[in-house]
Amino acid sequence: MFRRSKSDSPSTTSEPVPQTTAAAERPGAKGRPTPTRKEAEAAARARAKVPRTRKELAAAQRAARAESSQNVRTAMKSGDDRHLPARDRGPMRRFIRDFVDARFSFMELMLPVMLVTLILGWSGRPYLVSIGNTLLFGALMLIVLDAVFLRFRLRRELAARFPGEPTKGTTYYAIMRALQIRFMRLPKTQVKIGQALPERYR
Numbered sequence: 001m002f003r004r005s006k007s008d009s010p011s012t013t014s015e016p017v018p019q020t021t022a023a024a025e026r027p028g029a030k031g032r033p034t035p036t037r038k039e040a041e042a043a044a045r046a047r048a049k050v051p052r053t054r055k056e057l058a059a060a061q062r063a064a065r066a067e068s069s070q071n072v073r074t075a076m077k078s079g080d081d082r083h084l085p086a087r088d089r090g091p092m093r094r095f096i097r098d099f100v101d102a103r104f105s106f107m108e109l110m111l112p113v114m115l116v117t118l119i120l121g122w123s124g125r126p127y128l129v130s131i132g133n134t135l136l137f138g139a140l141m142l143i144v145l146d147a148v149f150l151r152f153r154l155r156r157e158l159a160a161r162f163p164g165e166p167t168k169g170t171t172y173y174a175i176m177r178a179l180q181i182r183f184m185r186l187p188k189t190q191v192k193i194g195q196a197l198p199e200r201y202r
Helices: 037-049 054-078 091-101 106-122 126-161 170-178
Strands: none
Touching: 091 126, 091 170, 106 126, 106 170, 126 170
């Protein structure tokens, strides 16, 4: 009367029995896949880079400064805009450098002329001193005229290539570069004298 029928036995029930996962069967399982050896090594290297003491922090800062200085020195030779100092960065500054480097300038003769004038002045001979003074005065006149001509042409080119952009400090930047001897200029020259410049510097 109170017997179970065959259809009521646990072995013959139609309800699905939930399957337990391997992680649930093992107590203390992580519940996530084990990282590969490559991932573990990368995580270990990342942890090793984090400075833990003041000494390690100072060493990391020195290494960062050295790397930054090396990047700047390399950029000064290659013209890489990403690592140049702020005063040399940007398409407008790059164009000004190329514009100055692509033309012969009397201004770059300033230092050699001054050196010759000093040597003639130290000679103690009035005739040579007079020659030196005349040479210096003539060079100064040419440099002033060259600077005025450079400013006029540079402003015209900047208005055509960079319309609407501020040009404050561009004349000073161009003249200071033109006064340097060509092989001493930094960033290094990237164009030859007389070379045609691209229309766009974006």
